[in-house]
Amino acid sequence: MKEFISHILKQVAAILEYVIAFMLAIGIILLCFRMVCSLQNIPHLNTYPNYDDLLEVCFNLIIGVELIRMMYSHSPSTVFEVLLFAIARHIIMDHSSIYSSLIGVCSIAVLFATRKYLFSEFDVADETVFRASTKAKVVNKILSVNIPHKTDDTLADVLLPHLDEHNITPRVGACYYFPDCGLRVAKLHDGKISRIQVIRAIH
Numbered sequence: 001m002k003e004f005i006s007h008i009l010k011q012v013a014a015i016l017e018y019v020i021a022f023m024l025a026i027g028i029i030l031l032c033f034r035m036v037c038s039l040q041n042i043p044h045l046n047t048y049p050n051y052d053d054l055l056e057v058c059f060n061l062i063i064g065v066e067l068i069r070m071m072y073s074h075s076p077s078t079v080f081e082v083l084l085f086a087i088a089r090h091i092i093m094d095h096s097s098i099y100s101s102l103i104g105v106c107s108i109a110v111l112f113a114t115r116k117y118l119f120s121e122f123d124v125a126d127e128t129v130f131r132a133s134t135k136a137k138v139v140n141k142i143l144s145v146n147i148p149h150k151t152d153d154t155l156a157d158v159l160l161p162h163l164d165e166h167n168i169t170p171r172v173g174a175c176y177y178f179p180d181c182g183l184r185v186a187k188l189h190d191g192k193i194s195r196i197q198v199i200r201a202i203h
Contacts, residue, residue, distance in 0.1 A: 007128070007142050021071040028064045031057070052093070059089035080115050084108065128200075129186050132156035132193045145181040145200055155196040159183045175199070 035057055063085045070078040091104035130139055136149035136158050149158050162176040162183075163169075170193055175184035180200070187195035 017071045021068045024064055024071075025068055028061055028068075031061060035061075056089075056093055059085065059093065063089065077115075080111060084111055087111070129195050129197045130155055132159075132196050134196075139198055143181070143198060143200055145178075145198065147178060147181060147183070147198075155183060155198075156193050159185070159193070159196060 035054070063082060066078060066082040066085055070082055087104050087107050091101050091108075094100055128143060133154050133156065136147045136153045136155055137151075139145065139155060140147055140149075147155075147158055159176060160170065163174055166176070168174050168176070170185060170188075172185050172188060175182050175197075177183075177199075182199040184197040184199055185193055185195075186197040187193075
């Protein structure tokens with residue numbers, strides 16, 4: 001029951017994110033049309049939009065587009081791109097101090113180093129724990145995954161044969177991966193699997 005309620009709340013949050021992303025997309029499209037209609041004013045430096053205005057608005061629109069991607073993809077790479085464009089916008093648009101630009105460049109370097117050395121595959125996975133006795137068909141419906149199973153197989157019935165086939169001891173952390181998800185032993189009770197974690201790739 002707890003897993004089901006948790007899944008419902010996740011679905012509601014996902015729907016709200018899509019609604020916000022959709023509204024943001026509409027706003028960006030309207031702003032793009034506004035900019036297109038105003039391009040004739042660019043040669044006049046004292047009239048909006050001049051070149052600086054164009055750069056600023058375009059950067060803001062690009063950041064908005066990356067925010068939309070971040071809402072529907074939920075991956076660390078999209079967060080990285082939003083931060084990268086935000087810092088780049090500050091460096092290009094802010095001419096107040098060379099030290100401010102230097103800090104911005106160093107921030108971009110830190111971002112690239114973080115992506116190279118600290119990102120891992122676990123950052124892009126969604127994990128939910130179920131009782132080992134939960135029917136595989138129920139999990140498939142709840143999480144929209146495709147765990148291969150027979151009619152009344154539980155998660156334990158699905159996982160144990162695969163672990164035996166690959167000579168993997170059923171212990172906490174033991175796992176087997178299917179094309180779109182994985183099963184991992186999350187808890188043992190009296191030597192038997194009591195909880196199984198379903199791992200689903202977000203991207």
